[in-house]
Amino acid sequence: MPIVVTGLHHSYKKGTPFEKKVLHDLSLQINDGEFVGIIGPTQSGKTTLAQHFNALYIPQQGTVVVNGCDTTDKKADLVNLRHQVGYVFQNPDYQLFASTVGADIAFGPHNQKLSSGEIKIRVREAMDQVGLDYDSFYKRDIFALSGGQKRRAAIAGVLACRPQILILDDITAGLDPQGREEIRAVIQKLHREHKITIIFISNSMDEVAELAERIIVIEQGRILIDGATREIFSQSEKLYSIGLELPEVMVIANRLRENGYRLPSTVLNLEEAIDSIATALDERQVAE
Amino acid sequence: MELTRNITLGVYLPGETFIHRLDPRTKIVAAGLLVVLLLFLKSYQTYGIFLLFTAAVIIAAGIPLSYALSGLKPMLPVLILMWVFQLLLYSKPGAEVLFSWWIFTATDAGLHMGNLITLRVLFLFTVTTVLTLTTSIVSLTDGLESLLKPLQKIGIPSQELVMTMVIALRFVLILAEELDKIIKAQMARGVAFDRGNFMQKTRKIFPVFLPLFINAFKRAEELIVAMEARSYTGGKGRTKMKTLHMGRVDLAAGIMMLLFCGLMVYMIVSIKPQL
Numbered sequence: 350m351p352i353v354v355t356g357l358h359h360s361y362k363k364g365t366p367f368e369k370k371v372l373h374d375l376s377l378q379i380n381d382g383e384f385v386g387i388i389g390p391t392q393s394g395k396t397t398l399a400q401h402f403n404a405l406y407i408p409q410q411g412t413v414v415v416n417g418c419d420t421t422d423k424k425a426d427l428v429n430l431r432h433q434v435g436y437v438f439q440n441p442d443y444q445l446f447a448s449t450v451g452a453d454i455a456f457g458p459h460n461q462k463l464s465s466g467e468i469k470i471r472v473r474e475a476m477d478q479v480g481l482d483y484d485s486f487y488k489r490d491i492f493a494l495s496g497g498q499k500r501r502a503a504i505a506g507v508l509a510c511r512p513q514i515l516i517l518d519d520i521t522a523g524l525d526p527q528g529r530e531e532i533r534a535v536i537q538k539l540h541r542e543h544k545i546t547i548i549f550i551s552n553s554m555d556e557v558a559e560l561a562e563r564i565i566v567i568e569q570g571r572i573l574i575d576g577a578t579r580e581i582f583s584q585s586e587k588l589y590s591i592g593l594e595l596p597e598v599m600v601i602a603n604r605l606r607e608n609g610y611r612l613p614s615t616v617l618n619l620e621e622a623i624d625s626i627a628t629a630l631d632e633r634q635v636a637e
Numbered sequence: 638m639e640l641t642r643n644i645t646l647g648v649y650l651p652g653e654t655f656i657h658r659l660d661p662r663t664k665i666v667a668a669g670l671l672v673v674l675l676l677f678l679k680s681y682q683t684y685g686i687f688l689l690f691t692a693a694v695i696i697a698a699g700i701p702l703s704y705a706l707s708g709l710k711p712m713l714p715v716l717i718l719m720w721v722f723q724l725l726l727y728s729k730p731g732a733e734v735l736f737s738w739w740i741f742t743a744t745d746a747g748l749h750m751g752n753l754i755t756l757r758v759l760f761l762f763t764v765t766t767v768l769t770l771t772t773s774i775v776s777l778t779d780g781l782e783s784l785l786k787p788l789q790k791i792g793i794p795s796q797e798l799v800m801t802m803v804i805a806l807r808f809v810l811i812l813a814e815e816l817d818k819i820i821k822a823q824m825a826r827g828v829a830f831d832r833g834n835f836m837q838k839t840r841k842i843f844p845v846f847l848p849l850f851i852n853a854f855k856r857a858e859e860l861i862v863a864m865e866a867r868s869y870t871g872g873k874g875r876t877k878m879k880t881l882h883m884g885r886v887d888l889a890a891g892i893m894m895l896l897f898c899g900l901m902v903y904m905i906v907s908i909k910p911q912l
Contacts (some may be wrong), residue, residue, distance in 0.1 A: 365704050366650055407822045428829045436825035442855075443815070444822040446847040456844065460827035510827060 352379040352402055352514070356411035359397055359570075363409065371397045373570040375411070379548065383511075384540050386561030386578070387550045392480070392594045395550045396572040399516050401550065402432035415514075432461055435512030439519040441503035450476075450494070450502050457510040468509075475509040476545070479535050497528025501535065508539075514546040515539065521556060529556075536560060558582060558596040559618040566593070579615045580585035598622040643811050645708030650770045655886060656698035657771050661780025663887040667894050668768040675757050675903050679910035680755055683901060684756050690897055691763055698771045711758065716721075723751030727765055769806070779881055780802045782872070796872025805862070812853060819848050 359372040365634040371394045379385055379402075387395050387478055400406045401413045404420040404427040413420045418430050433440065438444055447453035454475055458468040476483050479501040486502075494502060500520055507515065521529045537560065539545050551557050557564060557578070564581040566573040568591045582588070585595055595603070602625065604615040614623045651657075656664075673693075679682055695705050709716075725741040732744035769777070778799055785795035823844045824830070830841055 366701055366709065402823065403825060405824060428827055429757075432827050436822075438818065438822045439826075440818070443819045443848055444826070446823075446844045456823075457826040460829075465842055506826060509768055 351381060351413045351416070352377075354378070354398075354401070354411070355402060355414075357413065358410035359401070359406065360409065361397070371570050372401075375572060376588065377468055377565060377572060377575065379514075379546065382544055382546055384547045384560060384562045385549065386557035386564045387548060388552070388554070388557055388565060388593060389567035389573075390516060391552075393567045395567050398567065399548060399550055400436070401435050402516060403431050405431075405436070425467065428460075432457070432510045434629070435507035435510060435514055436479070436516045437500075437504050437507050437518060437520050439522055441499040444503050444506060445491045445499065449487070449503060450481065450489045453491060453502060453633065454509050457506055459559045461510060471509045471511070472505075473629065474507040474622060478539060479505045479529065481505060495528070496524055497531050500524065500528070500532055504532075504535065504582045512545065516548045516581055517551070518550045520551060521551065521553065525636055527629075533560065554582075554594050554596045555598070558599070565592075580618060582617065583615045602626070642845070644711075645704065645766050645770065646811060648770060648810065649773045650704075651773070652699050652771065654697060654699045654771075655890075656694060656767075658886055659771075659890055660881055660883050660887045661772050661776040662784055662881065663883070663890050664772055665777075665780050665784060667890065668764050670894060670898060671764045672761060674898065675760050677905050678757065678901075679753065680908045681752075681907070682908050683904045684760075685898065686904065687760060691760065691767070695763075695766060700767065700770055705763065705766060705770070709762060712758075712762065716758060717759070720751040723754055724748055725750070728760065728872045739812055774803055774807060775879075776881075777806075779877060779879065794872065796875070800872070808853070808856075811856070812849065815852055816845070816849055816850060819845050819852075822848075829849055 354375060354377050357372050357375040358370075361369045361371050368508055375394075375398065387399065389395050393447060397406065401408060401420070402412075402415060404415075404425075408421055415430060415434060416434075418424075418425050420430070421425065445453050451472055454472045455468050458471045464469065464483050472487075473483050476486065481498065481501055486498075491499070491502070504520070511542070521532050524532065529542070533556065536547065538627045539561075540547050549557065549561055563576065564578050566581060573591065574584060574587060582595060582599060585599075588595065594600075596617065598621070599616050602612045602622060604614045605626065606614075610626070611632055612625050612629050613621075616625055646747060666711060671687075675687070678687060692702075695702060722742050724747045725738075727747040727750045728742065728744045729746045732746035735743045735748060737743070772780070781799045781802070782796050785793075788795045820830070823841075828841055828844060830838070832838075833841070
């Protein structure tokens with residue numbers, strides 16, 4: 350179920366004195382089963398772009414076709430499309446409203462008009478996927494959850510619709526390290542085990558480098574670079590020029606390389622860093 | 638999906654025009670006078686002159702006319718409903734019957750009443766919108782505080798009241814932005830706000846308004862803490878970074894307002910009202 354965007358333009362508050370161009374002639378394609386990271390400075394248009402993927406925004410100019418469904422088509426079933434393309438917002442407080450975790454997660458399937466038996470199955474399945482224990486959390490009060498648990502409940506609320514594409518809009522922001530780790534594990538599992546296409550918007554280069562297979566860098570509503578993760582992070586000058594950073598492990602590796610250690614030019618995650626540093630140290634010992 | 642696009646009340650449109658440069662007190666008093674005048678307007682001729690005056694102010698302030706009017710869009714259903722009610726329910730002895738329908742009878746008196754009341758609401762909205770579009774929140778507060786200062790002598794906490802009002806105005810936009818996000822979050826889970834019968838539609842309000850209220854309370858609490866962290870203890874003894882000054886522009890504006898008010902009073906007295 351690919352997403353095909355062609356010549357997309359979007360202006361915020363169009364037709365008012367506050368009009369601001371957000372997306373500018375943007376074209377891209379996202380294929381089935383990909384794990385795409387979208388990065389870019391704040392206000393670069395990442396969220397606006399992503400909200401076109403599930404028809405929360407209808408293109409002002411250009412087209413967005415999701416699994417053959419053109420969102421500009423007036424007859425398109427957008428509600429059905431939104432069930433196929435899940436969207437998790439950064440702030441779970443915008444989404445959670447029911448009194449218990451179970452009732453909130455059931456909201457999506459309930460909108461799909463499923464039978465109560467099927468809804469129950471979906472809720473259990475979704476809670477399983479995000480690692481919330483069904484028996485102990487089903488009746489738990491939403492407002493008694495921790496930050497990380499709230500995010501997981503919000504993700505489960507979207508997963509219960511069984512989307513084929515999942516958009517995650519900066520969902521690890523503001524979490525403590527443990528919460529981040531939990532969410533990261535959930536995302537990885539969803540992609541690997543359930544083969545869900547994931548579009549991951551993030552401001553954390555560490556997370557994007559570790560999780561995404563492909564990265565799209567957006568700047569001022571245009572695509573600056575689009576390619577495999579390793580390729581993107583090898584263009585550090587371009588990233589620095591728009592105010593983005595490199596992943597921390599890469600910064601460390603670069604420093605070691607400057608000091609004469611033989612390390613690869615891109616190191617994306619902790620494992621790679623540990624391996625390559627260990628190899629480099631061995632080599633040096635042998636040389637001595 | 639953009640709710641905030643159609644909200645013009647409480648929005649400030651920065652500019653450098655004559656109207657923008659006026660002392661906030663001048664603008665507040667002028668807006669107040671215009672509102673009072675509106676309550677006495679009972680003929681189409683007076684509304685015509687009033688329209689010319691407000692149009693001149695809007696143009697002088699450099700506000701795009703389409704933008705000034707776009708704020709009325711969300712109010713349209715209410716205005717139409719009001720007009721219909723007046724048309725069908727208001728009458729007075731001796732009025733000419735226009736048409737009868739079921740148990741309702743529409744008269745020319747009802748028609749005029751509907752027209753004039755709708756015009757009045759339209760202008761009330763426009764006058765206040767122009768005031769907030771051309772006056773930043775800070776100067777609006779300063780102006781109101783300074784105008785209401787005498788009330789403190791009789792024990793009314795005017796500064797606190799003004800602060801409350803300004804925060805409320807500020808929250809209109811913030812809440813609209815939040816509402817936008819919440820609606821999107823629920824739409825993403827398949828809520829079709831435009832489908833279903835009345836009862837089904839009503840039930841769809843809960844997933845939107847519950848998070849909105851909870852977030853509003855949270856925001857209010859955070860605001861209290863933020864204000865107290867900066868030692869806010871109410872209005873007493875607070876000083877200002879910017880002090881207000883009346884200038885030549887204010888004198889000119891005052892004279893213009895006086896002339897306009899004089900003209901309006903003359904017209905109100907001399908023209909036979911349509912009501």
